[in-house]
Amino acid sequence: MQLIDTHVHLNFEVFQEDLEALQDRWREAGVSRLVHSCVEPEEFEGIKALADRFPELSLAVGLHPLEAQKWKPETANQIRSLASSEERVVAIGEMGLDFYKADNYQQQKAVARAQLEIAQQLDLPVIIHCRDAATPLAELLQEFWQTNGAVRGVMHCWGGNPEETQQFLDVGFYISFSGIVTFKNAKQIQASAEMVPSDRLLIETDCPFLAPVPRRGKRNEPSYVRYVAESLALQKNMNLEALAAQTSENACRLFGIDPPDSSSTDSNWLASLSS
Numbered sequence: 001m002q003l004i005d006t007h008v009h010l011n012f013e014v015f016q017e018d019l020e021a022l023q024d025r026w027r028e029a030g031v032s033r034l035v036h037s038c039v040e041p042e043e044f045e046g047i048k049a050l051a052d053r054f055p056e057l058s059l060a061v062g063l064h065p066l067e068a069q070k071w072k073p074e075t076a077n078q079i080r081s082l083a084s085s086e087e088r089v090v091a092i093g094e095m096g097l098d099f100y101k102a103d104n105y106q107q108q109k110a111v112a113r114a115q116l117e118i119a120q121q122l123d124l125p126v127i128i129h130c131r132d133a134a135t136p137l138a139e140l141l142q143e144f145w146q147t148n149g150a151v152r153g154v155m156h157c158w159g160g161n162p163e164e165t166q167q168f169l170d171v172g173f174y175i176s177f178s179g180i181v182t183f184k185n186a187k188q189i190q191a192s193a194e195m196v197p198s199d200r201l202l203i204e205t206d207c208p209f210l211a212p213v214p215r216r217g218k219r220n221e222p223s224y225v226r227y228v229a230e231s232l233a234l235q236k237n238m239n240l241e242a243l244a245a246q247t248s249e250n251a252c253r254l255f256g257i258d259p260p261d262s263s264s265t266d267s268n269w270l271a272s273l274s275s
């Protein structure tokens with residue numbers, strides 16, 4: 001079984017000491033690929049260095065909405081050139097709107113639009129962070145779509161209700177569920193998970209945050225994406241294998257990454273034939 005964790009922050013301090021052990025555990029759990037998010041372009045050098053150590057990583061570059069005040073006239077060029085000069089970059093983000101922790105609404109919207117433009121110019125998907133801003137964000141995306149054309153993307157660590165979910169399905173977006181979907185009290189989010197068509201479904205940890213049940217409250221890590229997959233499989237009445245295969249296929253399609261390498265099993269099989 002192969003899983004893709006579509007949102008990690010392995011560059012955070014909390015992982016510095018034991019990244020190799022983390023890698024052992026994610027490989028054991030079947031995680032074959034990870035998409036590394038980016039909160040601000042200044043992180044990118046460090047993230048690239050991680051991708052040199054861990055070849056399973058694909059990268060994003062962008063500015064988080066809670067960092068929107070750091071946007072400078074040269075930031076668009078900075079993100080564009082980092083994204084286009086590094087072939088491991090598969091997305092722009094994380095970007096979006098967060099009206100839960102900040103009220104610089106106009107600034108956040110302008111920064112979101114600027115990054116949508118970059119994504120469109122480079123033909124890359126966007127990784128969207130959205131908190132307490134589903135309707136304004138859906139409106140912004142629809143408006144952008146009408147004036148500039150479609151952009152591909154994913155609502156990461158999704159926490160919306162079914163009505164909000166539908167708004168993003170309508171603009172063609174994928175919906176990515178994190179550990180939150182395993183929480184007992186997350187009924188609205190689970191209702192959203194049930195309604196998302198399986199070909200638009202992604203899974204992630206958003207580690208180090210939001211560890212899924214049964215690790216809730218602990219430091220989150222990529223291997224725990226398996227708990228997210230197990231929980232979603234139950235909720236969507238799919239078997240785990242099918243959910244893993246479907247979400248991996250979706251991630252490869254959205255981010256343009258190669259399908260998980262199944263050669264380890266294949267080569268064993270071939271070896272058994274030739275012996």
Ligand code: NI
Pocket residue numbers: 007009037094206
């Ligand atoms: Ni994130």
